Amino acid sequence: MNYLDLSIRELHEALLAKKVTPLELTEEALKRAHENKDNAFEFIDDEGAIAFAKTLTEPEENNPLWGIPYVAKDNFSTKGIPTTASSDILKGYVPIYDATVIEKLSQAKAILIGKTTLDELAMGGSGTTGHLGKTYNPYDPEHKRQIGGSSCGSAVSVAAGIVPFALGSDTGDSVRKPASYGGLVGFKPTWGRISRYGLFPFAPSLDHVAYFTRDVYSSAVLLDVLAGRDNHDSTSSNRPIECYEEDLDKPVAGWKVAVIKQILDSISNEEIKNHFIHSIECLKEAGITVDFVDFDNKLLESLYATYMVISCAEATSNDANLDGIKFGPFKEGKTYQEVMFNARNEGFSELIKRRFVIGSYCLMSENQEELFLRAQRNRAKIVEKTNAILKDYDFIYVPAAPSVAPSFDSASDRLSDEYLIADNHLALGNFAGLPSITLPLFLENGLPVGINFMGRAFEEKKLFQMANAFEKLSGLKDLSVNNKKEGNL
Amino acid sequence: MKKITKEVLTDAANRLLFTMSDEQYAKLEDEFKILIKQMEKIGEISDLDRYEPMTFPFDCTTTFMREDVPEEPLPREVALKNAGSKQDEQIKLPKVVL
Numbered sequence: 001m002n003y004l005d006l007s008i009r010e011l012h013e014a015l016l017a018k019k020v021t022p023l024e025l026t027e028e029a030l031k032r033a034h035e036n037k038d039n040a041f042e043f044i045d046d047e048g049a050i051a052f053a054k055t056l057t058e059p060e061e062n063n064p065l066w067g068i069p070y071v072a073k074d075n076f077s078t079k080g081i082p083t084t085a086s087s088d089i090l091k092g093y094v095p096i097y098d099a100t101v102i103e104k105l106s107q108a109k110a111i112l113i114g115k116t117t118l119d120e121l122a123m124g125g126s127g128t129t130g131h132l133g134k135t136y137n138p139y140d141p142e143h144k145r146q147i148g149g150s151s152c153g154s155a156v157s158v159a160a161g162i163v164p165f166a167l168g169s170d171t172g173d174s175v176r177k178p179a180s181y182g183g184l185v186g187f188k189p190t191w192g193r194i195s196r197y198g199l200f201p202f203a204p205s206l207d208h209v210a211y212f213t214r215d216v217y218s219s220a221v222l223l224d225v226l227a228g229r230d231n232h233d234s235t236s237s238n239r240p241i242e243c244y245e246e247d248l249d250k251p252v253a254g255w256k257v258a259v260i261k262q263i264l265d266s267i268s269n270e271e272i273k274n275h276f277i278h279s280i281e282c283l284k285e286a287g288i289t290v291d292f293v294d295f296d297n298k299l300l301e302s303l304y305a306t307y308m309v310i311s312c313a314e315a316t317s318n319d320a321n322l323d324g325i326k327f328g329p330f331k332e333g334k335t336y337q338e339v340m341f342n343a344r345n346e347g348f349s350e351l352i353k354r355r356f357v358i359g360s361y362c363l364m365s366e367n368q369e370e371l372f373l374r375a376q377r378n379r380a381k382i383v384e385k386t387n388a389i390l391k392d393y394d395f396i397y398v399p400a401a402p403s404v405a406p407s408f409d410s411a412s413d414r415l416s417d418e419y420l421i422a423d424n425h426l427a428l429g430n431f432a433g434l435p436s437i438t439l440p441l442f443l444e445n446g447l448p449v450g451i452n453f454m455g456r457a458f459e460e461k462k463l464f465q466m467a468n469a470f471e472k473l474s475g476l477k478d479l480s481v482n483n484k485k486e487g488n489l
Numbered sequence: 490m491k492k493i494t495k496e497v498l499t500d501a502a503n504r505l506l507f508t509m510s511d512e513q514y515a516k517l518e519d520e521f522k523i524l525i526k527q528m529e530k531i532g533e534i535s536d537l538d539r540y541e542p543m544t545f546p547f548d549c550t551t552t553f554m555r556e557d558v559p560e561e562p563l564p565r566e567v568a569l570k571n572a573g574s575k576q577d578e579q580i581k582l583p584k585v586v587l
Contacts, residue, residue, distance in 0.1 A: 093571055096570055192546075205546070298530070302531045302533070302534055305524070305527040306531060308524065316505065325573075327571035327572065329573060335583050339574075339583065344507045348507060350513050353502065353507055354517050356502075357501045358520075360501040360504065361493070366490065366491040370532075373542045374537060376542030377540040377541070380540040381534065414527070415523065431546070432546055434546075
């Protein structure tokens with residue numbers, strides 16, 4: 001272990017005490033990034049990171065991110081730094097502005113050391129479809145297992161101890177599912193809580209800025225910095241931001257937690273179920289009421305299709321601006337349509353083309369009512385049911401995934417409840433725009449498995465308090481491949 | 490619902506300004522076979538007529554006009570920085586009217 005394996009709080013204390021400098025931290029982070037063999041990076045910014053670190057000489061006591069290195073998924077716009085979203089359609093693109101979250105972190109004097117790879121245009125969940133190929137789970141040195149996606153490189157960077165936090169994005173579960181496979185804290189806030197200006201859109205009604213840390217305190221402190229209204233993003237909320245870490249250690253006894261019975265039933269892995277049931281007993285011993293609640297199984301089975309229809313349809317429309325004319329590789333043609341055709345034909349991978357065609361099919365006039373609008377109506381029904389549970393309970397508590405990180409050659413029965421429900425239920429948080437956090441529960445044969453808490457809209461502070469109580473129960477704070485632990489649950 | 494055929498998929502791809510190989514269309518047709526079964530799960534949900542299509546999780550919160558404060562526009566050279574085809578400080582494309 002070295003300083004980079006510490007949480008933001010401990011790192012801040014070390015920086016204040018001048019036991020380590022931002023430059024030393026940055027040099028070590030860059031070294032680890034270059035040495036990493038998990039295929040996590042699109043671009044490592046040695047020059048920019050070192051130059052910025054050299055300017056940070058006087059520690060700032062009230063700025064917990066001062067001098068701390070981090071990475072960002074390569075779908076955040078970064079001024080002067082190549083940004084491709086892991087797609088050839090953006091090869092060579094160098095943005096002329098910073099995303100709001102990048103700007104905020106820069107103002108907080110956190111040090112961006114690189115851009116991480118992802119499933120192409122963030123449309124995937126395996127970490128295998130970006131233009132750099134497969135990204136590997138650092139818990140499996142044989143490179144047979146996924147870390148999950150789409151925020152695969154960011155997940156690797158935190159799990160492998162390269163940086164203490166990493167920005168990602170979450171449209172269905174793209175931070176919270178890899179967090180489960182990587183033993184990480186993966187958090188997405190309420191829709192609108194963090195500005196999305198400069199985040200390349202996938203499906204804006206579902207997209208969230210999200211991030212990875214190795215502990216709950218770090219996650220809460222980051223929201224202090226990242227949350228808030230931004231006039232560049234008309235969907236960002238005007239609600240005042242809070243001090244999200246101030247109540248972390250306050251008691252949680254008396255709170256009520258709902259476990260959705262059908263989600264647990266859809267999981268076949270008995271070891272995961274047993275550990276999860278044990279965790280429920282521990283929560284009860286801590287004074288929390290835990291009840292099993294019902295969620296119409298048919299409605300849950302429709303979740304994945306609803307997600308596919310809405311997200312593919314929105315993506316088809318959003319990515320119409322990727323034409324190689326204003327940015328991205330320009331391709332010659334006899335007409336302007338041919339110019340765009342050639343750029344798009346060469347720039348998109350097969351998977352992206354398939355997703356776009358699916359989206360286009362759902363939007364065809366003959367299909368729009370039956371597919372797209374019906375999916376949107378179904379989303380409303382799913383959200384109504386989710387919010388009804390949260391009227392009676394403070395949180396919904398479920399396993400984040402039905403298994404440890406899958407191997408690259410594993411195949412699922414795509415019509416089974418395990419796939420349709422257990423593997424895709426985290427999208428509930430995107431449909432309803434609710435804050436949601438994944439935390440490690442235990443390790444099965446050395447591979448992490450996570451759980452997820454979802455709270456009411458804009459109740460992030462309370463969610464962090466609950467997550468912090470859980471982290472104490474699990475004993476898995478600061479878990480990484482450099483700091484392996486057994487845990488208590 | 491429009492029947493899924495290679496022609497329908499080809500038409501959709503061409504409207505999206507790309508094409509796919511025969512092998513890729515075949516793979517997409519196979520994918521649709523599963524996807525349609527998954528979509529049927531939405532068809533099984535009752536009383537959806539009483540729900541409005543949901544476009545965002547919450548009502549969008551921006552309901553005011555921002556202050557009319559003058560700002561510096563993007564300099565032309567910056568705006569054109571990433572364009573691959575340029576001439577005389579403009580993006581150059583094939584003639585639209587011949």
